[in-house]
């Protein structure tokens with residue numbers, strides 16, 4: 001499959017990962033409704049939960065739009081958040097912006113707190129509060145910019161620099177800006193999340209999300225390749 005990382009945003013949104021035509025010449029991707037793949041196939045597919053041409057097409061497109069080498073697509077924003085937070089251990093700390101998407105906050109407080117995750121919240125739009133990161137030395141610094149719902153704008157470059165001083169991973173929920181307006185990785189963040197329901201799949205017909213990084217996990221991805229297929233139409237629509 002093709003991987004254009006050059007050209008403008010709209011060119012990459014329309015053309016990245018579109019080398020699926022094979023002998024048919026199809027200009028739009030088919031839905032690959034298969035659970036398993038024949039062993040030794042040249043694209044390295046094995047089992048749809050861990051990889052399928054429809055996941056791969058969406059992942060290559062969004063990796064290109066985010067300026068990343070790889071992306072991992074998920075069934076929803078919340079499933080992508082769950083996958084990343086699940087990499088932590090009991091006792092690990094997170095410092096989070098205090099104005100977060102409500103379900104992210106509920107996941108932290110009602111699900112992960114039970115497993116010993118220690119999350120503190122601070123107004124990170126105020127640089128005077130960045131010392132909380134230096135003091136707590138967390139594993140993750142969890143940011144949203146603009147935030148949902150208050151639309152606070154954070155200094156992602158400044159915060160990523162402080163996080164890296166203490167060896168923390170900077171996670172940015174980029175849903176509200178979208179990679180069209182903001183590329184967190186270029187500002188120093190480690191991970192950038194986009195839930196597709198807001199802008200990236202503006203058709204309002206399917207949930208989805210990605211992390212522009214390879215995150216291998218056994219859960220949280222789509223069960224049906226129809227969903228990444230539907231989500232792939234979103235980025236090419238503004239293009």
Ligand SMILES: Cc1ncc(COP(=O)(O)O)c(C=O)c1O
Pocket residue numbers: 075076077078079101103144148173175176195196197207208209
């Ligand atoms: C900023 C933000 N992050 C994450 C999510 C979660 O995405 P999903 O609804 O796909 O789980 C949303 C959904 O509204 C959101 O607004």
